[in-house]
Amino acid sequence: MTRIKALAPGATLGILGNGQLGRMTALAAARLGYRAHCFGPEADSPAAQVCARATVGDYRDEAALTAFFAACDAVTYEFENIPVEALTRVAKKARGKLRPSAAILSVCQDRIAEKTFLNAIGVATAPWRAVRSRADLEAGLAALGAPAILKTARMGYDGKGQRKIAKPADAARAHAELGGAIAVLEGFVDFEREISVIVARDLAGRARAYVPVENRHKHHILDETIAPARLPAAVARKAVATASKIARELDLVGVVAVEMFLSEGGEIRVNELAPRPHNSGHWTIDACAVSQFEQTVRAVMGLPLGDPARHSDAKMKNLIGREADAWAKIAADPKAILHLYGKAEARPGRKMGHVTRLGPRKGR
Numbered sequence: 001m002t003r004i005k006a007l008a009p010g011a012t013l014g015i016l017g018n019g020q021l022g023r024m025t026a027l028a029a030a031r032l033g034y035r036a037h038c039f040g041p042e043a044d045s046p047a048a049q050v051c052a053r054a055t056v057g058d059y060r061d062e063a064a065l066t067a068f069f070a071a072c073d074a075v076t077y078e079f080e081n082i083p084v085e086a087l088t089r090v091a092k093k094a095r096g097k098l099r100p101s102a103a104i105l106s107v108c109q110d111r112i113a114e115k116t117f118l119n120a121i122g123v124a125t126a127p128w129r130a131v132r133s134r135a136d137l138e139a140g141l142a143a144l145g146a147p148a149i150l151k152t153a154r155m156g157y158d159g160k161g162q163r164k165i166a167k168p169a170d171a172a173r174a175h176a177e178l179g180g181a182i183a184v185l186e187g188f189v190d191f192e193r194e195i196s197v198i199v200a201r202d203l204a205g206r207a208r209a210y211v212p213v214e215n216r217h218k219h220h221i222l223d224e225t226i227a228p229a230r231l232p233a234a235v236a237r238k239a240v241a242t243a244s245k246i247a248r249e250l251d252l253v254g255v256v257a258v259e260m261f262l263s264e265g266g267e268i269r270v271n272e273l274a275p276r277p278h279n280s281g282h283w284t285i286d287a288c289a290v291s292q293f294e295q296t297v298r299a300v301m302g303l304p305l306g307d308p309a310r311h312s313d314a315k316m317k318n319l320i321g322r323e324a325d326a327w328a329k330i331a332a333d334p335k336a337i338l339h340l341y342g343k344a345e346a347r348p349g350r351k352m353g354h355v356t357r358l359g360p361r362k363g364r
């Protein structure tokens with residue numbers, strides 16, 4: 001068996017990204033005695049507020065990235081829309097310090113690359129076509145039929161960069177509204193519910209999965225996660241097996257969240273991958289001995305993974321925009337576990353915090 005040398009407490013974990021995922025990863029790192037150092041374009045960010053060090057820099061600035069890598073013992077990322085060119089060159093020189101790898105980031109930040117990868121390893125997705133021109137869009141619609149969804153290949157999140165095409169006559173407008181960007185056209189999946197599975201994988205290739213959870217969206221933004229998802233055991237096993245296969249085939253070190261559509265008949269289609277902690281895993285902080293953030297830290301710093309089993313069932317509710325104004329009321333509720341991200345301005349659609357409520361663990 002490969003012997004892996006873990007980074008000792010006191011080592012520094014670099015986090016590319018400034019958001020709440022970086023913040024919660026840094027808090028988990030601190031609990032294990034590590035220092036966190038974040039890198040991103042904003043000062044006084046949710047991550048910077050809790051990191052021992054924060055570098056304000058541009059992801060395209062190779063010199064700044066090089067200095068950041070030199071100051072860290074291992075580096076991870078908390079969102080996948082990081083420009084990958086400079087990072088790939090810097091990570092190559094820093095042999096193995098970036099976990100998950102830049103190659104995984106490249107696959108997961110481009111819907112065409114991601115779906116090509118998934119289909120190549122035998123994982124079902126929505127039927128799809130790459131759209132690089134109007135002609136591709138017409139041909140794609142002829143093949144997949146309407147309704148369909150046009151999604152930009154890059155930089156999409158929370159429903160941004162997406163247009164539904166209800167009938168073929170809507171195609172030209174949808175394409176124009178997305179600026180004619182390279183995109184994928186997806187056939188509309190008539191799903192019964194949306195679920196996700198988070199898998200962690202360590203340097204030795206051992207993987208541990210959290211139970212599948214159920215996700216409810218409002219205006220394309222995650223609103224609530226129910227853990228565990230209410231599923232027949234065979235479907236839950238299939239979802240975990242699919243996510244574990246993806247982690248293995250990516251040769252992942254870190255965590256990956258796999259978002260899936262579940263049909264009435266129990267058929268699974270993968271929608272999206274996120275090679276980082278995910279909003280649908282926030283419940284693990286309060287309901288599991290080892291959270292998705294600690295698993296990330298453990299994998300990236302070379303520690304063995306912890307136990308992802310839950311001690312409680314959980315419901316996680318995001319606090320979006322002005323919903324966070326109710327913080328005092330939520331804090332006064334003894335059953336509510338409140339998490340706030342330190343964001344000053346509650347813009348509409350902005351994730352300001354979340355609340356977890358626990359219940360007795362039922363079932364496996």
Ligand code: AMP
Nearest residue numbers: 126149157158159186187188189220272
């Ligand atoms: P995405 O940005 O790809 O995660 O999509 C955001 C949300 O849009 C998903 O969580 C679904 O609720 C919905 N959606 C995305 N793709 C499809 C599809 N092919 N068919 C039906 N609904 C979809």
